[in-house]
Every structure is written in C-alpha cells, then in structure tokens.
Amino acid sequence: MKTSELKISPGIIWISSVVLGILSSVPQLAQHSFNMTEAVVNAILTSAFAIIMWYVNLFVFSWYRKRSPRKQTSSRRLFITFGIGIIIMFGLAWLQQLILTHINFGPVMLMIEVRGLLINLICYTILHLFQQNFENRRITIQLEQMKNDNLAAQYELLKQQxxxxxxxxxxxxxxxxxxxxxxxxxxxxxxxxxxxxxxxxxxxxxxxxxxxxxxxxxxxxxxxxxxxxxxxxxxxxxxxxxxxxxxxxxxxxxxxxxxxxxxxxxxxxxxxxxxxxxxxxxxxxxxxxxxxxxxxxxxxxxxxxxxxxxxxxxxxxxxxxxxxxxxxxxxxxxxxxxx
Structure with missing residues (x-):
C-alpha cells in the first residue's frame, strides 16, 4: 500500500499564525506607553515566523518519515527544528531592529527568541499529535485491508479445495x-x-x-x-x-x-x-x-x-x-x- 503524506490545511496554518501574532502583541496593550507601530510590526513578524515554522516542521516531519517510516519520535528532529527556528527568529529580530531603531536590541532579542522557541514547540507538538493520529488511522486501514484480503483468500482457497x-x-x-x-x-x-x-x-x-x-x-x-x-x-x-x-x-x-x-x-x-x-x-x-x-x-x-x-x-x-x-x-x- 502506498504511503500518503501528512498534510495540514493552509487555512489552519495561516489563521493560527495570525492569531499567534495578535496574541504576542496583547501584552503591549497593558503598557502605559502603547505604540501601535511596535504592536503591528511585532504581530507581523511573529505571524511570519509561525508560518515559516509550520512549513519547516512539515518538511522535517516528511523527510524523517521517508527515511524512517516506523520511527515516530525523534529528539534529533526536535533539535533540528529548534535550531532552524532560532536562526530564523534571530533574522526576524534583526529585521525588527532595522524597522524600530529605538528599541534596545539585546533584551528584545532574548524575549523574541524565547517566544520563538515556544511557538516552535507548539507547532512541533501539534504536528506530532497529528502524525500519531495519522499513523494510527493508516495502520488501522492497512490492518483492515489485510484482514479483508486474508478472508477473501481463505474463502477462495476453500472454494478451490x-x-x-x-x-x-x-x-x-x-x-x-x-x-x-x-x-x-x-x-x-x-x-x-x-x-x-x-x-x-x-x-x-x-x-x-x-x-x-x-x-x-x-x-x-x-x-x-x-x-x-x-x-x-x-x-x-x-x-x-x-x-x-x-x-x-x-x-x-x-x-x-x-x-x-x-x-x-x-x-x-x-x-x-x-x-x-x-x-x-x-x-x-x-x-x-x-x-x-x-x-x-x-x-x-x-x-x-x-x-x-x-x-x-x-x-x-x-x-x-x-x-x-x-x-x-x-x-x-x-x-x-x-x-
């Protein structure tokens, strides 16, 4: 039986990423010196990071699944996605510093990196749960197909005997x-x-x-x-x-x-x-x-x-x-x- 690939609806990816971007700017509303520009830039960059990490995780999951179809969990896979996420988030933090030059880059970068790790962990966990459910359904279908094939073969065998x-x-x-x-x-x-x-x-x-x-x-x-x-x-x-x-x-x-x-x-x-x-x-x-x-x-x-x-x-x-x-x-x- 041909193995199909794990897929996530683009709508889920984009909507969830936008929601994460908006949520990341909510704490700024509580500040006395609320800056709309900072909030919008922060939301856009966070949403962009979430979208990128969705697709990075999908690619890594698919690549590992082709190499080791029976291996469902891998710490190496998690570390790879974390490493890629850190590099991407560093680039986005640097881009934010170019746009908002008045922000102190050091503390902001640390906060953004932590946020990036959390977003990456959310994407990885959700995809891992999706993959487990996907694999369980696929195995169930295969077992049912094999059971049906075996019953059909036994029936045909009995008829021929x-x-x-x-x-x-x-x-x-x-x-x-x-x-x-x-x-x-x-x-x-x-x-x-x-x-x-x-x-x-x-x-x-x-x-x-x-x-x-x-x-x-x-x-x-x-x-x-x-x-x-x-x-x-x-x-x-x-x-x-x-x-x-x-x-x-x-x-x-x-x-x-x-x-x-x-x-x-x-x-x-x-x-x-x-x-x-x-x-x-x-x-x-x-x-x-x-x-x-x-x-x-x-x-x-x-x-x-x-x-x-x-x-x-x-x-x-x-x-x-x-x-x-x-x-x-x-x-x-x-x-x-x-x-």
Missing amino acids: VNPHFLFNSLNTLKSMVENGEKEAVGFIIKLSKFYRHTLETRKLDLITVKEEMEIVQAFLYLQKARFGEGFVFEQRLETASFTSLIPPFTLQLLIENCLKHNIVSEEQPLHIRVYERDGRLILENPIQLKSGDHHSLGVGLENIRLRYRHLTDKQVEITDDSCTFKIKLPIIYEDPHY
Whole structure:
C-alpha cells in the first residue's frame, strides 16, 4: 500500500499564525506607553515566523518519515527544528531592529527568541499529535485491508479445495476403476479421503511446513495418476532444509492443479512438472503446452496465492512466462509472522 503524506490545511496554518501574532502583541496593550507601530510590526513578524515554522516542521516531519517510516519520535528532529527556528527568529529580530531603531536590541532579542522557541514547540507538538493520529488511522486501514484480503483468500482457497469439478472427475475415475475391478480402487479411495482430511485440517491455518504440503501434493498426484496415467511427470528436487520451511497450505497443490488444468496432458506429450529451490525461493516450473482455447485464463488460483503471500510477507510472488516455460517463484518463509 502506498504511503500518503501528512498534510495540514493552509487555512489552519495561516489563521493560527495570525492569531499567534495578535496574541504576542496583547501584552503591549497593558503598557502605559502603547505604540501601535511596535504592536503591528511585532504581530507581523511573529505571524511570519509561525508560518515559516509550520512549513519547516512539515518538511522535517516528511523527510524523517521517508527515511524512517516506523520511527515516530525523534529528539534529533526536535533539535533540528529548534535550531532552524532560532536562526530564523534571530533574522526576524534583526529585521525588527532595522524597522524600530529605538528599541534596545539585546533584551528584545532574548524575549523574541524565547517566544520563538515556544511557538516552535507548539507547532512541533501539534504536528506530532497529528502524525500519531495519522499513523494510527493508516495502520488501522492497512490492518483492515489485510484482514479483508486474508478472508477473501481463505474463502477462495476453500472454494478451490472443495472443487466440484475435481471431485466429479475423481468419482468418475473411481467408478471406472470399480467397474473394471482394479485393485487400486481401494488405494484411490484412501488417498481421496486423505486429501480431503488434509483439506479439513489445514483450511484454517495460515502456514504449514513444506513437508506437510508435499504430503498433500503426493495424495493429489496419486489421484491424478489414476486419471492421466503416464500423461505427466512430477520431479521434486528440494533440499532437506526446505522441508522445515513454511508455506501457505495447498499452494503447491493448487499450482500443480493449474498446470494439469491448462496444459495438454497425454502419454504422447507428457507434461513435466518440476519443484526445486533456488536463491531463497521455491520454484515450480512446467513447459507451456496450452490446451486449445485456454489462452485467456482468469488466473484465479494465482491471484489467490498472491493474496495469501501478501498477507504473510513483504516478498512478492514472481511469475515468469517466456512462451516456452512457465515458472512461479514462491518466497521461502522460515517463521510464522503471527507468532
């Protein structure tokens, strides 16, 4: 999500600055020798200083936020704005001395500098409170968005896991095996029940180990072998360490199902599917041999996987399609971000 910048209405900046300028001249009304010129000059310079410091603080806040977006407080930021304020107020005090030459520069400058520090502190405090409120609202919106994305991904995942088309094909295959008296029918039923048991056990989990995911894949491949025979070849080249890493459940199974769904699978033209690790990513690849009329897939399964990874990690799912080979690269996760 793109981070928006903290903004303050120009009306608030100018009106508050003018009010501060007027208030700074109020004490002069109590003096016996009230001088209108002094009061006006003092109000104008104070208002100008307040306006400048509003924008200086906004710039410093924005600059620090881009450098350290997670760091909300900084004493260095406060000292920088104070230092800039002192220099600006000194210049304005010198300008006041040029306009009102009869005023003793020393005591007046000290009073103006103290006033400048107070105005700067007011601007800084208000902006800090605005920023905290801004950050809290932004985080709340992000959390709600992530929650909605996760719920949508879980719902889509459940719909794809309990796929009526997949169940229909599996039952048809089982029917044919039973009618032909094949001994593998019992094993097929066991694998099918095991696959749906995994569905029920893991559908509420964000992550499982790659070892557990491969058990789901093996049960799924067994069911597909009964349907496609030698029409596809699955090759797994994962290192031992990869099996302890984490992955959203049914990720590889969904990707393999996509491969079988969109590509030609036949004994004359077997589909080769490989899973391996490289550069800190799990990679699933297959040659592109699309079925006729399947060039405009909606990619619902891939979008589902993207959503779940976006919920779990900052790393992106990468997809490579060079018209010959299709590769999807999944970030390897070693720690559950929710614990």
